[in-house]
Amino acid sequence: xxxxxxxxxxxxxxxxLLTERQQQVYESVVLEDYSLSEVAEDLGISRQGVHDMIKRxxxxxxxxxxxxxxxxxxxxxxxxxxxxxxxAREYHSDEIVNISNEILEEL
Amino acid sequence: xxxxxxxxxxxxxxxxLLTERQQQVYESVVLEDYSLSEVAEDLGISRQGVHDMIKRxxxxxxxxxxxxxxxxxxxxxxxxxxxxxxxAREYHSDEIVNISNEILEEL
Numbered sequence: 121x122x123x124x125x126x127x128x129x130x131x132x133x134x135x136x137l138l139t140e141r142q143q144q145v146y147e148s149v150v151l152e153d154y155s156l157s158e159v160a161e162d163l164g165i166s167r168q169g170v171h172d173m174i175k176r177x178x179x180x181x182x183x184x185x186x187x188x189x190x191x192x193x194x195x196x197x198x199x200x201x202x203x204x205x206x207x208a209r210e211y212h213s214d215e216i217v218n219i220s221n222e223i224l225e226e227l
Numbered sequence: 228x229x230x231x232x233x234x235x236x237x238x239x240x241x242x243x244l245l246t247e248r249q250q251q252v253y254e255s256v257v258l259e260d261y262s263l264s265e266v267a268e269d270l271g272i273s274r275q276g277v278h279d280m281i282k283r284x285x286x287x288x289x290x291x292x293x294x295x296x297x298x299x300x301x302x303x304x305x306x307x308x309x310x311x312x313x314x315a316r317e318y319h320s321d322e323i324v325n326i327s328n329e330i331l332e333e334l
Contacts, residue, residue: 211320
């Protein structure tokens with residue numbers, strides 16, 4: 121998986137376990153694509169400080185995934201539900217397509 | 228949901244975030260149904276000590292769920308996949324039934 125996509129999933133699943141300040145910095149840099157310098161200026165810390173915070177966040181998020189494997193589990197289910205959707209379209213089963221879509225929105 | 232079932236799910240999802248000793252005690256008491264006194268004797272601590280550890284574990288597991296809501300999410304998906312399986316049986320779509328079963332085994 122692309123690094124950026126993977127980071128997004130890890131943050132989706134485990135982001136709430138970071139501190140509020142870490143969440144704020146992580147969202148600005150990784151999700152909203154502000155530069156390290158911009159965020160550093162906003163927070164009144166060094167560019168290197170922001171860089172270190174992001175690195176620490178990634179490490180924390182990866183450690184949670186290594187223990188819980190929930191992103192992996194949910195991505196597997198996502199792939200299987202997509203398979204179901206393909207088959208359901210072949211069978212013209214709108215009900216199954218609809219439920220599949222609902223699941224995929226949640227995942 | 229029954230308390231026992233709920234505890235099992237919480238432990239399935241977040242148990243790895245407890246310490247090794249907590250996991251050991253939790254599994255003995257909650258999952259394997261040993262008595263507090265038996266576990267206390269094994270570990271050489273008081274019955275009250277075991278009781279407090281279990282209480283603390285439950286609190287920790289519940290806090291993770293309050294932050295991440297992954298058990299809730301997973302139970303929703305499980306219910307939806309079961310719905311898909313019912314419909315797929317009506318459509319005689321063995322392929323969809325099979326994938327549904329695979330997903331339910333993972334969940």
